[in-house]
Structure formats: structure tokens, C-alpha cells
């Protein structure tokens with residue numbers, strides 16, 4: 001970890017917007033025991049809000065803190081896999097999450113890939129995952145398939161992050177059923193809140209019918225541009241509407257994130273001393289400090 005990246009001065013926060021002193025989230029103690037993973041889908045049915053970027057970079061930051069992290073690509077676009085340098089479209093069906101989802105006898109450990117980040121693994125996906133959505137419709141317990149799949153590795157990992165596709169279809173429903181809590185990235189733009197109302201209704205339905213203990217861990221403001229009044233106004237509106245549910249850490253807009261996709265690695269290694277890396281590292285510490293993960 002570079003020295004500069006450990007400073008939080010480059011990171012935007014809701015506290016600085018509200019003219020409060022930002023908290024200083026401590027570096028958590030290393031875990032003495034691993035396992036009993038907290039399962040956290042990164043969800044928003046709106047496209048392009050930073051779900052995949054958050055999955056990769058929060059995951060890498062948690063791994064830096066000594067956590068055993070599994071990232072699950074649960075979007076047929078395969079962007080998470082590609083963002084970690086995996087040529088997802090060349091993978092056979094048997095080498096992806098589809099296989100373990102549909103065949104309870106398959107060996108998940110053979111399908112999980114190591115990433116370039118020590119401690120962070122990947123369950124990859126490609127476009128064939130879309131067929132699971134269709135096949136699952138007629139299956140008994142169709143919302144429970146991912147939960148059953150992850151049960152076999154839950155004891156090894158500390159945190160499992162699931163990169164969801166931008167819909168509230170059956171795949172996302174599977175992620176919400178498997179979840180302990182969700183993180184919702186909201187892009188700091190005008191219609192952000194409108195989509196979130198619909199997502200909240202769905203979370204409530206999942207709580208009622210499938211997963212009573214499902215929590216909203218936090219809303220993460222993304223692509224924030226402190227130079228524009230619009231971005232600041234939207235963030236203020238989000239804070240007014242959900243004063244207790246927004247992560248203090250805010251992810252600013254920077255071209256470094258699109259660059260990392262091309263590089264196929266997290267920002268924490270691609271540009272380790274950048275503000276973008278510092279913000280996801282701060283988010284990882286905040287997530288642990290507020291009890292969203294251990």
C-alpha cells in the first residue's frame with residue numbers, strides 16, 4: 001500500500017458537504033478466524049451507476065485488510081470478470097457460476113478463480129448466465145439457488161460480494177435471498193432517488209417473503225463531482241431523504257475508473273495512490289466499523 005493512499009484528504013465525504021468533521025475510520029484488527037462470510041450484493045436496477053466498479057474495488061480493499069473475499073459475477077454481461085482480466089466470453093459454461101447454480105453436484109472450488117489480488121477470488125460469469133434466468137422460472141425454490149450454491153464456501157470466506165445485473169429479475173432476487181445486507185450505489189444525478197424508491201419496495205417484498213433478515217447496509221454515492229452544483233444538490237437530496245443510510249465515504253468521479261477496466265485490475269493496484277483508491281479503502285474501513293462486515 002502506498003503511503004499517500006492511506007491519507008483520507010483526497011476522499012469526498014458526506015460530512016464535508018454538511019460541514020461536519022469526517023470520522024476517521026480505524027484500520028480494523030486482523031481476523032484471528034476466517035469464515036461465516038457476510039454476503040453482500042451490490043444492487044441497483046439502474047445501469048451504469050458503479051456496481052461493478054464498487055464490487056471490484058471494495059473487494060480489493062477488504063482483501064488488503066486481510067479479509068478473505070469472494071467476488072461473484074452475477075451479471076451475464078460478465079463485466080466483473082472482464083474487469084479482473086478474465087476473458088469471460090472464452091469460458092465454457094462449466095467454468096462459470098452458471099454451472100454451480102444449476103448443478104448442485106458440481107465442484108465450486110474448481111470453478112472459483114484466483115485474482116491478481118492476494119486473498120480475493122472470483123466466481124466468473126458470461127452471457128450464458130442469462131439462460132439461467134429463464135430455466136429457473138420453472139424450478140422449485142427458484143429464488144434459493146444462489147444461497148444454496150454459496151453455502152458450500154461460506155465457511156471459508158469472510159465476505160462475499162455479488163455484482164448484480166441492472167434489473168430486479170430472478171438473478172437479482174437470488175442474490176437478495178442469499179444476502180445478509182445490501183449496498184446500493186447511487187449515481188449523483190437527478191433521477192437517482194426515483195429508481196431507489198422502486199428498489200426499496202422490492203427489498204421490502206424480499207423481507208416479507210424470502211429473507212426477513214435482509215438489511216440495507218448503506219447507500220453509496222458514486223460519480224460525485226464536487227465542482228458541479230448539480231452533483232452537490234443531488235447528494236444533499238439523498239442525505240435529506242436517508243440521513244442514516246448513506247455511507248460517509250463518497251466516490252468521486254474520475255477517469256481513473258474507466259482506465260482500470262481496460263487494465264483489468266482494481267484501482268488499488270492500478271493507481272494505488274490515487275484518490276479513487278483512497279476512497280474505496282476508506283469505504284472498506286467504514287463498512288467494517290459500522291458492522292456491515294467483520
Ligand SMILES: Nc1ncnc2c1ncn2[C@@H]1O[C@H](COP(=O)(O)OP(=O)(O)OP(=O)(O)O)[C@@H](O)[C@H]1O
Pocket residue numbers: 046047048049050051052053054075077079164165166222223224251252253254255257258259261
Ligand atoms: N467514480 C467513477 N468515476 C468515473 N467513472 C466511473 C466511476 N465509477 C464507475 N465509472 C465508470 O462508469 C461506467 C459504469 O460503471 P460500472 O460498470 O461500475 O456500473 P454498473 O452499475 O456495474 O453498470 P451495469 O449496470 O451496466 O452493470 C464504467 O465505465 C466505469 O468505469
Ligand SMILES: [Mg+2]
Pocket residue numbers: 051052053075079080163164
Ligand atoms: Mg455492472
